[in-house]
Amino acid sequence: MADVALLEVRGLEKSFGGVAAIADLSFAVTEGQIYAVIGPNGAGKTTLFNMLSGVYVPTDGAIEFDDGSLVGLAPHQIATRGISRTFQNLQVFFNMTVLENVMVGCHLRSSIGLYRAALRLPGVVHEERQVRDWALEALAFCGLGHLADRSADALPYGELKRVEIARALAAKPRLLLMDEPAAGLNDTETVELRELIRRIGESGITVLLVEHNMGLVMEISDTVLVLDYGSRLAEGTATEIQNDPKVIAAYLGGEVQYAVQ
């Protein structure tokens, strides 16, 4: 591997009212990797994502992305750097169609503002068509092409989770943060998701994956980081993690072993 870190986190810390959700966390993600972050409930995985995407400001520490610091940037500024994300608790725009949801993902790839749109000045129609094509492309990539014109609030949970992925992909990110994409999916949907994440990785996008489904994590991740109480418990390849006594102890030997089979 070329070992150029796309994302580097150093000494990261986040506390809520004195209680540390993330404490002295350091790790680096190489470009092109599928990098998984696992850990028990409350380990701080979502808190980490919220700091990486600018939703929370770290209490301390550094986040370097592509040689620039992300600390202190607002979420929409971090988006311009090429980071996109999905949410553990659905954050779909239920007041729009599936296509429109994904078109919002193209926000930074387009530029027409309120006043030009109001007067529908030249260029508006062209850009609209372009954005629509990009969004349809992202939908097709996620296997949702046939649902484009459906209202988002009429879709089942599993498809909504994929709408979020399509929306994030429509931004053409360099780094995609996925927070428990398999949660609530049935077995078939989970297999489809696994293939989707593989294809996302193959398309050159670096993926940071938070997931409780160990089977999925172990199958597709290049590197796995195990968090416990906001700190690193272990880091390594899937095989290394599965055989790490500390990890096995933390999971009471259950989940990780089970996933090996």
Place this chain on the structure above:
Amino acid sequence: MKRLHGFFAFVALVAMLPVLFPDNYFVTVVGVTIGFNIVLAVALNLFIGYAGQISLGHAAFFGMGAYASAILTTRYGWSPWLAMGVGLLAVYIIATLISRPILKLKGHYLAMATLGFGIIVNIIMVQTVDWTGGPDGMSGIPGLEIFGWAVDSDLRWYGVIAVVMLLTVLVSLNIIDSRAGRALRAVHGSEIAAQTMGVDTVRTKSQVFVFSACLASLVGSLFAHQQNFVSPVSFDFFVSIEIVTMVVLGGMASTFGAVFGAIVLTLLPQVLVVFDDYEILILGAILVSIMIFLPQGLFVGMTQGGANLLRRLRNRETPARAGADG
């Protein structure tokens, strides 16, 4: 253009009415008031219905436009168009200045802040008697002339307001169906998701707040010239509430919902005057029943209800036909 089918039908209706009923009070007199209200409601709907925010002080901007025109034309002899432009600029600046601190607030707090703003502006209108004439208002505001064509009859005013109103509706439809409109709706749907998709939500909200204020200012100026008179009651707290009611009544996040809400809420009191003392009671009862039985609003509720009914009728037809074939 399928996108604008509804709009063209509406244009046809607005154009037909004065031809069919040239001397009808409800068309040429009430119609002009309806036109003003549609502009106010459609503009505010962008902020309330689409972006999911609240403003209980929007009449203040309507009033600022009106008073700018009234004061500059009567006291300083400015041309109405220049006065209108200066009023618009002033509202643009004031709305921009207050939007940043105010739009950091959400929900009830935003409601309180905009309410406070509206009340302060109204108090200024009442108190600065030397400028505004105080509670008695200002009269003698000149009419409007468009390239030498004097807008001096009810019918002509109907024409002018109709054009302004239709342009506002068109602009609203254009915005909603664009990148900027999707950003607005995204702010409503999930502010956090909108941000992580690159939408500067503070700027988006502020921009549409200012835009909506500017439209209110423009229509305020026209109102001053059409009425030839302004007084603070036309721009007080109750007017702000009335505009919000129009948006909610017609159906939030629907341009034609706002249009419909403005029409109904302007016409109802006119029709209900026959009930004399009970007018306000009956109006209240009607509004409450609408919100109970059609919570998505009149227009949205009825169009959806209509679509559902059509679908049910069609579904009933299909098996019957299949039976006949078999």
